[in-house]
Amino acid sequence: xxxxxxxxxxxxxxxxxxxxxxxxxxxxxxxxxxxxxxxxxxxxxxxxxxxxxxxxxxxxxxxxxxxxxxxxxxxxxxxx
Numbered sequence: 001x002x003x004x005x006x007x008x009x010x011x012x013x014x015x016x017x018x019x020x021x022x023x024x025x026x027x028x029x030x031x032x033x034x035x036x037x038x039x040x041x042x043x044x045x046x047x048x049x050x051x052x053x054x055x056x057x058x059x060x061x062x063x064x065x066x067x068x069x070x071x072x073x074x075x076x077x078x079x080x
Contacts, residue, residue, distance in 0.1 A: 001045075001046045001047075001048050001051070001054050001078060001079065001080060002043065002044070002045055002046070002078070002079040002080075003043070003044040003046055003054060003055075003058045003076060003077070003078055003079075004041060004042070004043050004044075004076070004077040004078075004079070005041070005042040005043075005044070005058060005061075005062060005066060005067075005074055005075070005076055005077075006039060006040075006041055006074060006075045006077070007039055007040045007041075007042065007062075007066065007067045007072050007073070007074045008037060008038075008039035008072065008073055008074075009037060009038075009039070009071055009072055009073075010071055010072060010073050013071045013072075015036075015037050015038055017038040018035070018036040018037045018038040019036070021036045021038060022035065022036035042066055044058065044061075046058070051078050054078055055076055055078060058076050058078075059076065062074050062076070
């Protein structure tokens, strides 16, 4: 089973990388871009018996290591 974890900053948390990306896009002539928020994607190959046990395991990974839950939020997508 494959898990994709999308991690982004919570609303209201300053995103200096997003701001830098937004400025760079504007300097390249992309004028229709509003706010830019930057995040990360982590892909995991799991050996799990079912989707629910995989989700529980990945959630524990996120809470303990992959995401800083004070300032970040995450979503988990599972693929067979």
